[in-house]
């Protein structure tokens with residue numbers, strides 16, 4: 001039996017990459033190749049998450065203004081300022097954009113006084129076995145456990161930034177299903193360990209996606225109904241898409257059972273591929289609807305690989321070899337461990 005530290009870790013985003021293209025997954029999670037240049041959208045999301053974590057501290061009061069935190073983390077975390085494209089296809093300075101979004105967020109939700117944060121960001125680890133009986137850990141982090149003070153429902157908060165807010169996928173979203181499934185067990189474990197008080201039986205009601213669109217607020221004045229106005233005071237025919245959306249996502253026992261089965265099957269297939277017993281097959285796609293090659297961090301290398309070019313030299317020049325799970329291995333020391341086998 002391998003020791004806890006030696007077990008394979010698996011997070012939802014790895015399963016997502018594997019589901020898109022096994023070759024992309026193999027380069028990233030078997031060979032551990034990481035692009036030397038960081039991805040601005042990923043950096044931006046990380047800064048936003050940190051600013052939100054500072055704002056949603058335990059209790060009913062909020063922490064520092066997220067605009068202040070965003071600037072703080074931007075200055076300390078981002079060595080060289082990057083630029084990224086917003087939903088209006090304009091190039092925008094990321095710091096200015098993040099600060100403007102955070103100010104707009106607080107204008108929209110204020111101190112969010114109907115939300116009580118029960119537990120802030122916390123790692124979790126859930127021990128499972130794949131369908132061949134090999135143990136592994138499902139790992140991840142929840143942004144926060146919260147309670148609506150109006151309805152007394154409990155939820156896991158999940159902060160998201162996006163160029164445009166799209167919610168149609170959430171009913172089939174693997175992350176939402178995973179968070180719901182493991183969130184319920186996590187909450188029970190926190191109660192069992194008295195990390196959160198038992199009190200009334202606490203059942204997880206939802207995963208709440210808290211979307212923020214990557215766009216600066218429209219500077220035009222608004223009427224009482226929030227409609228943007230023309231210079232002459234009439235309602236404009238051109239209204240911006242929503243800047244924010246809060247979407248509760250629900251799952252039931254049946255969803256969760258299927259999810260667990262799927263994870264166990266995927267983990268087994270990944271293991272077979274790692275051990276060379278199943279092939280690693282590319283899934284090229286750059287057309288509608290799934291344009292994952294366009295966003296793939298290995299696109300240029302893959303083109304060389306496809307034409308039998310010198311992709312190995314390209315890999316050496318453009319990628320570092322880094323453990324994808326370094327932070328998660330650290331987390332494992334403090335994570336709430338749940339033995340699901």
Ligand code: SF4
Nearest residue numbers: 021024284293296302
């Ligand atoms: S470019 Fe496309 S086919 Fe190639 S590894 Fe990336 S996702 Fe797979």
